[in-house]
Amino acid sequence: MSDNRIIAGSGPALPAPVGDRGRAVALIALCCLLALVAAWSVTLGTARFPFSRVLGAVFAFDGSREHLVIASIRLPRLLAGLLAGGGLAVAGAIVQAVTGNPLASPGLLGINAGAAFAVVIAIAAAGAGSGDVHVWYAFAGAAAAAATVYALGSAGRSGGTPLRLVLAGAVLAGFLTSLTTAILIFDQGTLDAVRLWTAGSLSGRSMAQVAAIAPYTFVGLAAATLSRRHITTLSLGTDIARSVGQSPLVWRGLSVGIVVVLAGGAVALAGPIGFVGLVVPHIARFCVGADYRWIIPFSALGGALLLVLADTAGRMFFGSQSFPAGVTMALIGGPFFLWLARYRAGGRP
């Protein structure tokens, strides 16, 4: 199964990527772009505000209606998009590094399935509660599912392999998804209540939800940034990792922990969005090569950018505040990804 280890996909066939300086410049440029898009996104909506108003609402809040709209609707929505997009993309990059499988995404650890299952159970059993509660159900479901997958994939004296982790994830995710669908088929009310959440949407996020999740995302991002060298080593495969002195078991466990914190929080905020975690790391890999020291920061910025852009575009072009960002994201990111995959992936020309 050698040529499927994704690191090979961006090997010699790629034109030598720019050096570290070029990558650093690109990273700064991406930062600026993200800031611009974020600023633009806050000014757009049912009513347009000049950017000075937005600054005013942040730094000199006067309780006027406009300031209220900005502070309690627009800003939480933007922040939720930034946190969820960045978190999911970094989580996806780490899962792909750990498993060496291009089909891997946070969903493979059962995160999306676990979150969806918990939310559906909660709604079906207790009726549609407030969004604040969903956040914690989703987080708890995601964490429980990922812990089960990790236990199943790594128990025993041999300590598990990426293959077993991946299979355990596919097994649990399939199981939970089927249970969720079985509930939804018989319960039209719950289906109606969750279908927008399932599509991935940022509408109606409150500052309280964002504040609840933000610490987890920051801890996860910091941990991912600190361990980016080890993640690169891990991505070379168990044998190489062991021969350069890394303990793959310890670092695999640690990486899964980071993924749970990042992706669990993101799914709790934005719903089970599959696209970011799967595709953004590939895009980053196409652009900066197979080195996770660079893939991780590029994924964080790229994921945040894509999700905010998708949410803003959905609001702008479809005129609906609750248009699911998961859909616009695939529409924007999909063709770009296809173009990259066609021209930059694979051993032969």
Next chain:
Amino acid sequence: MKPIVAALLVALAGLSAASLALGDVTIPADELVLAIVNPAAAAQDTLMIVLELRLPRALLALLVGMALAVAGTIAQAVMRNPLAEPGILGINAGAALAAMLLIVALPGASPALLPWASFAGAGAMAAAIYALSWRGGTSSLRIILIGIGLSSLAGAATTLLTAFGEIRDVQRAMIWLAGSVYDADWRKVRLLALWLSGPLVLAWLGARELDLVRFDDDTARGLGQRVDLLRALTILLCTLISGAAVAAAGLIGFVGLIAPHLARRLVGPAHSRLMPVAALTGGALVMAADLLGRTVIAPAQLPAGLVTALIGAPFLGYLLWGRRHVPA
């Protein structure tokens, strides 16, 4: 290998007998034997239930399971990825989008169009993935990545229909998407059997080629294999097999993913043995799923596609757990 095949055949026979006997009306063993051995002497309604309702349904489940398992085995070998399944070629995403369009966007359309629409969707998707990943040759990685991209585009469209469609149509579509053999009849069984016989035999004859292509491209090419041609042919085969299965029964997930893994744990990786064992395992899995889905919570029915995961997943989990001390 022989004891394993024999055990699977016995299991299949037992499952068939149970599928024919159990249901809203339980048929006693002696009447069941009579209806099969000497139909002229059996009661009219028993005959009707066993031969016209339950037998085609059990056979359709068997065929669909075999087809999905073989397609999954091929996909895992050619894509060199343990997570590969027919869905990787966009078959599920294409079929789901076509079905959603037909049910939600064109609610007036006849349900008889559903199999044809979903087969067309699956075929179009697989063709598009192959065409987009062809650049003077293909590579497994490029096909996988293009598959991810196109599937997520189609998935976005499906999600859009799910989120904003009429809720009753959405629920109907979800039931079809969950995969079920409830509307089986002899015409469907004959058509599917006829359609599958060629591709399944071809797949089995190609077992040695699949053994080779599991190595990387360079090794396979060095051993004299025309890798690109083989990849094109196997993808075509995979589409024909699983596209037909999806058209007949909707999206029965999971069989294509786990039946090959179960079989590999039973008989090892050589495809000449793997393929028949995977086919029997897949057939048994879907048959058992349909039987459980229609009896356990009767009179309500759970679609077989959901039950395959509900019984298949714990079983594979048990296998993983049981072998946790075995290195690699």
